[in-house]
Amino acid sequence: MTIPSTATRSDESTRVRMPFFKTPFNGYSVKFSPFYENRLAVATSQNFGILGNGRLHVLELSPSSQTSISELRFFDTADCIYDCTWSEDNDNLLAAAIADGSVKVFDLALPPSANPIRSLHEHSREIHSVDWNPVRRDSFLSASWDDTVKLWTVDRPASLRTFKEHAYCVYAAIWNPRHADVFASASGDRTLRVWDIREPAATIVIPAHDFEILSCDWNKYDDAVIATASVDKSIRVWDVRSFRAPVSVLNGHSMAVRKVKFSPHRESLIASCSYDMSVCLWDYRVEDALIGRNDHHTEFAVGVDMSVLVEGLLASTGWDELVYVWQHGTDPRAP
Amino acid sequence: MANFHKIESYPWSSDEEFQSGLSAILGPDHSTSQTTTQSDDLAVRARCFYYARKYDEQVDFDEYKAWRASQPAYALTPLLAAATPAVSSPSISHTTTHRPEATADVEAQAEPPKASFAEIMELIESGKPVPGIRTIPDTVLTGQGTEAKQVRRQKPWEQKATAGTVGITSMTAGSA
Numbered sequence: 001m002t003i004p005s006t007a008t009r010s011d012e013s014t015r016v017r018m019p020f021f022k023t024p025f026n027g028y029s030v031k032f033s034p035f036y037e038n039r040l041a042v043a044t045s046q047n048f049g050i051l052g053n054g055r056l057h058v059l060e061l062s063p064s065s066q067t068s069i070s071e072l073r074f075f076d077t078a079d080c081i082y083d084c085t086w087s088e089d090n091d092n093l094l095a096a097a098i099a100d101g102s103v104k105v106f107d108l109a110l111p112p113s114a115n116p117i118r119s120l121h122e123h124s125r126e127i128h129s130v131d132w133n134p135v136r137r138d139s140f141l142s143a144s145w146d147d148t149v150k151l152w153t154v155d156r157p158a159s160l161r162t163f164k165e166h167a168y169c170v171y172a173a174i175w176n177p178r179h180a181d182v183f184a185s186a187s188g189d190r191t192l193r194v195w196d197i198r199e200p201a202a203t204i205v206i207p208a209h210d211f212e213i214l215s216c217d218w219n220k221y222d223d224a225v226i227a228t229a230s231v232d233k234s235i236r237v238w239d240v241r242s243f244r245a246p247v248s249v250l251n252g253h254s255m256a257v258r259k260v261k262f263s264p265h266r267e268s269l270i271a272s273c274s275y276d277m278s279v280c281l282w283d284y285r286v287e288d289a290l291i292g293r294n295d296h297h298t299e300f301a302v303g304v305d306m307s308v309l310v311e312g313l314l315a316s317t318g319w320d321e322l323v324y325v326w327q328h329g330t331d332p333r334a335p
Numbered sequence: 336m337a338n339f340h341k342i343e344s345y346p347w348s349s350d351e352e353f354q355s356g357l358s359a360i361l362g363p364d365h366s367t368s369q370t371t372t373q374s375d376d377l378a379v380r381a382r383c384f385y386y387a388r389k390y391d392e393q394v395d396f397d398e399y400k401a402w403r404a405s406q407p408a409y410a411l412t413p414l415l416a417a418a419t420p421a422v423s424s425p426s427i428s429h430t431t432t433h434r435p436e437a438t439a440d441v442e443a444q445a446e447p448p449k450a451s452f453a454e455i456m457e458l459i460e461s462g463k464p465v466p467g468i469r470t471i472p473d474t475v476l477t478g479q480g481t482e483a484k485q486v487r488r489q490k491p492w493e494q495k496a497t498a499g500t501v502g503i504t505s506m507t508a509g510s511a
Contacts, residue, residue, distance in 0.1 A: 034490075053471060220492040
C-alpha cells in the first residue's frame with residue numbers, strides 16, 4: 001500500500017506544523033500510554049468496522065519537537081478492533097477488543113510474528129470496550145454486544161467472572177480510578193450500572209438516558225461522580241450517591257456522543273467526541289459548560305483520550321482514518 | 336484567497352443541495368462512465384462553484400486541486416465518494432448497532448479504491464464477498480510475555496489525593 005506512515009499537515013496561514021497520522025483503516029479508539037509521555041495506541045477497523053481486518057498501531061510523538069508522529073509498531077488481526085487498553089502493570093502489554101468476541105493481548109517487546117501472546121475468546125459477539133484496572137493492575141474488563149461484561153487476568157485462560165444483567169449491548173465497562181473492585185458499565189439498555197466485584201449483583205442501576213448509552217467515565221478526583229454519553233446527543237454527569245437527577249447535562253453535540261472522558265488532571269474537565277465529527281471540551285461545573293470545540297475530523301470522531309502524563313495533551317481518531325495529537329487550547333490543525 | 340482547510344471541512348456530504356447538484360452533474364452511472372480522475376475533477380469544480388456562491392469567496396479550481404494533491408490525507412482520497420447520495424440525516428433513532436450511515440467525503444483511497452459505507456452494507460446484504468480482506472491466521476504464541484521495563488507512574492489524582500475518599504466504597508461494599 002502507498003499510505004505514508006507519517007505525515008504533517010500544514011496550515012496555509014501559518015508556518016507551524018501539527019502532527020497527524022494516517023491510518024489505512026477507520027479509527028475507533030486512541031489511548032495514551034500510562035508509562036511513556038510520547039506513546040499512544042490506536043485501534044482501527046477496515047470497512048468502517050462492519051467487516052474486515054483490524055490493525056493496532058503504536059505511535060510515538062517525536063520527543064524533541066512533537067512535530068511528527070511515527071509508527072513504533074503495528075499488529076494485524078483477522079477481525080476489526082474496536083478498542084484497546086494499556087496494561088497498568090507492564091509497559092509493553094496492550095489488550096485489544098476484537099469484533100470476533102475475543103480479547104487479544106499484545107507484547108510490544110516481541111516482534112509482530114510472536115504476537116498476540118493471548119487470545120481470550122468467550123464473548124459470543126463483538127467486544128466494544130476493554131479497560132485495564134488502574135488500581136489493582138492485574139486485571140481488565142471487556143464489554144460486549146453479547147450483553148455481558150467479563151473480568152480477566154493475563155495469566156488465566158478463562159475469565160474470572162461474567163457480569164450479566166444488562167438487557168442489551170454493553171458499550172463500555174470502566175474501572176473506578178480509586179477503588180480496585182468497583183467499575184461502571186454503560187449499555188444500549190439505557191442504564192448505567194455500578195458494580196463491586198465482591199458483590200453478587202450490580203449495586204447501583206441508573207436509568208441514565210432515554211436512548212442508548214455509548215460511553216461512561218469516572219471523575220478522577222471525586223470517586224462517586226461519573227459521566228455518561230448517549231445517542232440522545234447529551235452527556236450527563238451523575239453522583240452515584242444521589243442519582244435521582246444528573247448533576248449536570250451537557251448539550252452541544254448535534255449527533256450521538258460516542259465517547260466521554262474525564263481529565264486525569266483537572267477535576268471538572270471532560271472531553272467528548274461525536275458522530276457530529278467534533279471533539280468537545282467541557283467544564284461540567286460552570287454554566288456555559290462547553291469550553292472548546294475542535295472540528296478537525298472530516299468523519300465521525302470515534303476515539304478521544306487525554307494524556308495521564310502530560311497535562312493538556314489530547315488525541316483523537318475517527319472514520320476519516322486520521323489520528324491527531326494536540327495541546328489543549330491549540331487547534332489540532334493549526335496551533 | 337479562500338482557506339482550503341475551511342473548504343475541506345465544510346460538511347459536503349450532509350449538504351443535500353450540494354449532493355443533489357453533484358449527482359446531477361456526475362449522472363446516475365458516474366462510477367462506470369467516467370474515470371475516478373474525471374469524477375474527482377468534476378467534484379472539485381462543483382465544490383469551488385458551490386462554495387464561492389455560498390460564501391462569496393472565490394475559489395480557484397487549479398489552486399484548490401493542487402492544494403488537495405499536496406495534502407497526503409486528501410491526495411490519497413478521491414472525491415468520488417462525495418457523489419454518494421446523501422444519506423438519511425442521523426437521528427437519535429438510528430440503529431441498535433449505532434453504526435450510522437456514512438456521511439464522509441473521505442471514504443476511498445488511491446488503490447485499491449475503498450468502498451463507501453453504503454456499498455459495503457450492500458455487498459453484505461446481498462451476500463457478496465467484500466474485497467480487500469486479508470486472511471490472518473488466528474494463531475496465538477502463548478510463550479512467556481516479557482517483563483516490564485518501566486516502573487509504574489503515579490497517577491495525577493494519586494499525587495493530589497487526600498486520605499479518606501468516602502463515597503463509593505461505603506455505597507457499594509455494604510449495600511447488598
